[in-house]
Amino acid sequence: MTENLGRRTLLQAAFAAPVVAGLSTSEAAADQNRTGTRFTIAVMPDTQYLLDEGGSDPEPVRESLRALVQRRREANIVFLAHLGDVTEHGTEREMRTADDVFRTIDGALPYSVLAGNHDVPGRTDDQRGPTPYLSTFGPQRFRRMRTYGGSSPDGYNSFHTISAGGRQWLLLALDWRLSAAGFQWAQQVLDRHKNLPTILTTHELVTADGGSQAVLSQYGQGLWDKLIRRNDQIFLTLNGHYWPSGRTTLTNDHGNPVHLHLTNYQDRYYGGAGMIRFYTFDMVRNVIDVETFSPWLLGRRDRTPLETENSALTGDADRFSVEIDFRRRFAGFAPPVLPRPRPASAVLVRGTVAYWRFDAEGLSDGKAVKPGSVARDLTGNGNDLTVQYLHSSTPDVLTWSQDHHDNQPAHASLTFAGGKQPDRGAILRAGNTAPINSMRFESGYTIETFIRLPAPFEGDHAFMGILSWEGRSGDAGKSSGWSPEEPTCSLNVSGERFLQFVVYPVPVDDDPTSWSHAIPIGRWTHVAVVNDGRRTVMYVDGAKIARNAAAESTGISTLGKPFVIGATQFALRYGHGFYGSVGDTRIVARALRPGEFLTRQ
The missing domain is CATH 3.60.21.10 (Metallo-dependent phosphatases)
Known part of the structure; x- marks a missing residue:
């Protein structure tokens, strides 16, 4: 993705409720109190x-x-x-x-x-x-x-x-x-x-x-x-x-x-x-x-x-x-009691079309994941992903880890070491004939993943891709967006660490885009993009973000090209890859409620 934002210039907004010592707390604080946090x-x-x-x-x-x-x-x-x-x-x-x-x-x-x-x-x-x-x-x-x-x-x-x-x-x-x-x-x-x-x-x-x-x-x-x-x-x-x-x-x-x-x-x-x-x-x-x-x-x-x-x-x-x-x-005297891993069968909810996780036997923290390694689609629908290194990347560009979000079903993740100058990275790419490549989700969809940005967060990683479908939006007949060279659907991270979900719907020439707040570094974050067939809402750690696109959005204008985790194309070329960790990722062909997300125990 290019760094020229054009009409997608990021707008930042924040508010804070005043606190007066000894006086009444806000409703939000009262709600949080009731949750016991x-x-x-x-x-x-x-x-x-x-x-x-x-x-x-x-x-x-x-x-x-x-x-x-x-x-x-x-x-x-x-x-x-x-x-x-x-x-x-x-x-x-x-x-x-x-x-x-x-x-x-x-x-x-x-x-x-x-x-x-x-x-x-x-x-x-x-x-x-x-x-x-x-x-x-x-x-x-x-x-x-x-x-x-x-x-x-x-x-x-x-x-x-x-x-x-x-x-x-x-x-x-x-x-x-x-x-x-x-x-x-x-x-x-x-x-x-x-x-x-x-x-x-x-x-x-x-x-x-x-x-x-x-x-x-x-x-x-x-x-x-x-x-x-x-x-x-x-x-x-x-x-x-x-x-x-x-x-x-x-x-x-x-x-x-x-x-x-x-x-x-x-x-x-x-x-x-x-x-x-x-x-x-x-x-x-x-x-x-x-x-x-x-x-x-x-x-x-x-x-x-x-x-x-x-x-x-x-x-x-x-x-x-x-x-x-x-x-x-x-941790030294009271280590946390974490939820046990959950089998894939426990999270294959109705409408699941693809589910990838990275737990495997025989791997150790920091072990390089070699090109040609396969992450199976545990739905059995044939959307397996194969590891590829980008450009002249070395094996340290993709490694395996036991690190994971507390509520992630699988207790494992992949660490991507993508970067610029020179472009480097790794991707997990669906096969050319995988069903996920052509699905248009016109009745709605939910895309979920777990990500973690490293701390410290070093270097320029503006608009690195987390997941996407390959291809040009221009080839899908879309011209009203930022550029016809960008793909038809992608989840990215901006230079300010804002999540950007951009999609070109099926029936209209438009690119409704959602922007999150700046996501934290050094901490696992659950991201869910939910579309009900009309509009898209992004959730971060189960909370709805503010800047969801108001425009109507039905389906994804896929072109039959591979789905990918780890980078986003521009002009049919991959630049730098993702810099951070990715955990379980699931795509469901319907809108899920927050209580149905992968984080639910």
């Missing part, structure tokens, strides 16, 4: 200045807890972690107030409350014995919660298991000072839950020096050395105690990052005003979005400038995102 763990740091018998106001804390209950479904809040220093002095009177305040969420939302140095005698560790804190927030308070897993014998340390985002998570709520027995208990909990990603909460761990960059405190260094760095499953730690807030990332003994966050706002207006932090896990985007706000202040009418300033915080340590490839980060 997004969930929120709420965090409340030091509330001691608001629960002080010497004179304070517990209402901001109570209002924040009310807000969590009100928003628990909308934001998919699955847990609240308090980071200690609930009260200023840890007296029975203050703990009675704290008890009353936390009854706001009892039975509505599971939570943990650990001891800070103001809740218990500050010079003691978790072997200190009975305290008003333990009477209020000991094991007896949490036993009825569905997340509660148990406490240490002393009662000052506990753990919870949280089901969210399609998996279970462990949350450790550790005392302000661990004894040797406390460390032993924590390690035993981790050992009993070796496959659970773990969030460790405690009162003191890291401190910040006035900027957003945090460092381990003296006690925190010991906690890091004795527990955190040794246990790969701990990926996130949360603590209060110090201010201002800050964060850092350290590397554990397994070579993986651990994110350590300090959050505390007691130094700010109104003792922190019941500040809440949301950690919203997005399992699709591989990110944890963090936002900090005061529901109490946001709910006030006619806020003063000072109240407005403190209602939602947007500093580097208060509102940020943590990018984390959950699968890769957790």
